[in-house]
Amino acid sequence: MRKNTHPIISVVGPSTRFLSGISYYTIRLCNALSEKSAVHAVLFRNMLPKRLFPGWKRVGVTTSSVGFSDTIDVAEVLDWYNPFSWATGAQRIRRSDVVILEWWTSSVMHMFLALLLLSGRKARIIIEFHEVVDPLEYAILPLRMYAKVMGRIIRRNASRFIVHSEHDRELIASQYRIDPSRITVIPHGLYDQYPILSKEESKLQLGIGGNFVLLFFGLLRPYKGVSHLIQAFEKLPSYLLEETVLVIAGEAWEDQESLNRIKESPVSDRIILENRYISDEDIPVFFSAADLLVLPYTRASQSGVAHIGIAYGLPILATQVGGLVESLGSYAGTRFVRPGDNDGLADTIKDLILHKSQDRYDPPEEMRWNRIAERYLNEIVNPVQEKI
Template sequence: MNAIVSPLHSRDTRRPRVMVVGAGWRFTSGISYYTCRLTNAFSEVTDTSAVLMRQLVPTRLYPGRARVGRAVNTLQYVPEVHVHDGIDWFWGRSMRDAVRFITSERPDVLVLQWWTGAVLHSYLRLARLVRRYGGRVVIEWHEVQDTGEARIPGVTRYVVAAMQQLLRRVDGHVVHSRYDLELLRGTYPLPEDRVVLAPHGPYNHYDAADVDGERDGDFVFLYFGVIRPYKGVEDLVAAFELLPQAVRSTSRLVLVGETWEGWTAPLDAVAASPVRDRITVVDRYVDDAEVAAHFAAADAVVLPYRRSSSSGPLHIAMSAGLPVVVASVGGLVEAAGDYAGVTFVPTQDPASLAAAMADLPARRGERFDDPHSWDRTVDAYGELLTRLGLPGLMSDSAAGAPERRGA
C-alpha cells in the first residue's frame, strides 16, 4: 500500500493530535459513555480534544424525551481533554462555534463515532473542514444504522446516499468485530488496507466495590439496557418462568431499562406472568450511581438479544466479573468469546436460556477477569494511523509500561 503523507505531517515526528466527535450528555446514551472513555484513553498518549453532538434531534422525536438534559452521568472527561459541547442538529451558532474550536485545535486526526443518521450532515461538514487543511478523518462504526431509524420511510435512503458523500472524505475505518465488518461491507465499500479491528474497551468506571463475594438471600438475574424490540427481553421473562421451581423460588429477575419505540411486550409479559411477584421492573434510564448499585447487587447478567453489533451492558458485566448469559448473535460472540464467565445460548430460545440460567446459582460468587482494555483500542488506532502515514500512537502497555486501569 502507498502511504498517504500530506505536507502537514511529512517532517512531523510527534504523536498526532486526536479529536473525537461523538454523543454528548444532553441525550445520554451508550455512545455518550463510549465517546468519553475513548477520548480519555487517547488523552493518556497524545494531545486530545472532543466535540460533542448536543441537540441530536428535536426533543419531541427522541424516545427518551422525558430525560433529555437531565444529568445521569458521573463519568467525566479528564481535565487534559479540551471539550466543545456542542453541535445542534439545526447548526446555527453551534456549528460556527464548533468550526472555530476545530480551527483552533487543528487536530491531525478527526475520529467520528457513527451510530445515527441524525449526525450525518454535521459529520460531513466537519470532515470537509479537517480535510481542507490536510488532516485525516476516521470513522469508528458502532452499527450500520439504528434499527429504529431504519423503519422511518426515506431515512435509510438518505443515510446511504449522504454516507457515500462522507466516505469520499474518510481515510480509515475502525470496527469492533469481523461480524460488523462484513455487515458494513454489504452496504459500503470499505478498503481492506484502511480498516482495523478494535475491540470495545472495558466499562470499569462504575464504583461497584461490593460486587465480589457471596450474598445471602435470593439469587439475582439482571437484565440491563434500554428495552427495544430487538433486545428480546420478553424471551427472558419466559425463560424465568421455565426455571425449575427450586431455582425460581430462590431467585429474582430484575429488569432495568428505559422503554423505547413503544415496545411494551416485555412489560406486558411481566404483568401476565404467574411469577410476577419475583420480577422487578425499573422502567427508566438510571443514573451512574444506580447502575453501580444494580450490578453490585446482581449475581449474573442475562442479555437475550435477537440482534446486536455490540453491547455496553455486556462490557459493564465483564468489567464487574459477573457470570453472563448472552445470545450468540452479531458481534457479541467476538466481544465475549475470551471471557471465561460467558455462556452463549441460541437467540429466541427461552428453554435454552432457562437451562443456562438454572446452572448459575450453584456457582454463586464466582468472578472472572475482563480480557478487554482501552490499550488494545488505542493500539489498533495506532496501527491504522501508521498505515495512513502518520506518526504512531502507542499505549503505555504496548511500550512496556504497566497497563492503565482508569482510562
C-alpha cells in the same frame, strides 16, 4: 501533516446531555488517547429536536460518572439544526491531523458532512462504527433515504474505518461496499468507572436479599429479547423460582410486548421491573447485586451493558448474535445460547444457578483502555502520519 510530533486527534461524538453508552465511549477513548497525543473533543450539544427523543425529559439533567481529562480541549458546540454551530466545530478540528467520527446513528450525518467541508478536509477522517443500521431509522422511509444518501457521501471522505468485531467488519464491508482492507477491528473498552459494592447490601437495598439475582439491564427494545428472557424464566423449576429473582432495569422503548408479558406472567411476583432511566448513581447497586447478567438479544453489534458486566466480573449469559460472540468470547465468564431458544435459555440459566463456579472473572487485557489507545495509535494514527 506534521512528522515526528505528537499528532492532534479530534474525536466527534455525543456529549453527556444525551447520556448514553456512546457518550461514555467518547469520553473514555479521548482520555486514553490523551495520554500520548493532543486530543480535541468536539461534541453534539443538541442532536435532535428534543421532543423527538424518547427520553427527552432527562436530556441535559442527568449526571455522568466520568469526565474528560483536564488535558483535553472539550467543545460542546454542535447543534442538529444550527449551521453556525457546525462552523464553530469545524474551526476546532481544522488543525487536527486525524478526526475520528463516532457513528451510531445516521441522523447526525449532515453535521459530519458540514464539519468536513468547513474544516477544509485536511485531516485524515476515521469513522468508528458502533452500529451498522438502526432498525428504527430504516423503518421510516425519509430517514432511510437520508441515511443512504448522506452516509454514502461521508464514507467516501473517510480513509479508514474502525469496528469492534470481525462480524461487524464483514457486515459493514457488505452493507456499505467498503474494501475490508480499509476496516480495522479494535475491541470495545471496559466501562469500569463504577464502584463495586457489597453484594449482600446491594440486594438488601433492592429488597431482594438472599435470592439469586438474574439481571437484564438497558433500554427495552424489541430486539433486546426481553420477552424471550421472561418466557425462559417461567420455565425454571419451582424450587429454583422460589430462590431466584429476575430484575429488569431500564426504560421501555418500543417494547410494550415485554411489559404486557411481565404483567401476565404466572411468576410476575418473582420479576422486578424498574421501567425508568437508571442513573449512574444507581448502576453500581444493580450490578453489585446481580449474580448473572443476561443478554437475550435477537440482534446486536456490541453491548455496552456487557462491558459493564465484564468490569464487575459477572457471569454473562448471551445469545450468539452479531459481534457478541467475538467480543465476549475471550471473557471466561461467558456462556452462549442460540437467539430465540427459550428452552436453551432456561436450561442454561438453571445450570448456572446450580453450578455457579466463581463469583468474579478477570476482564480480558485487550479490553483495557490503555491497550485500546495503543492499538489506535500504532495501527491508525501513527501509520497515517508516516505516509504524509
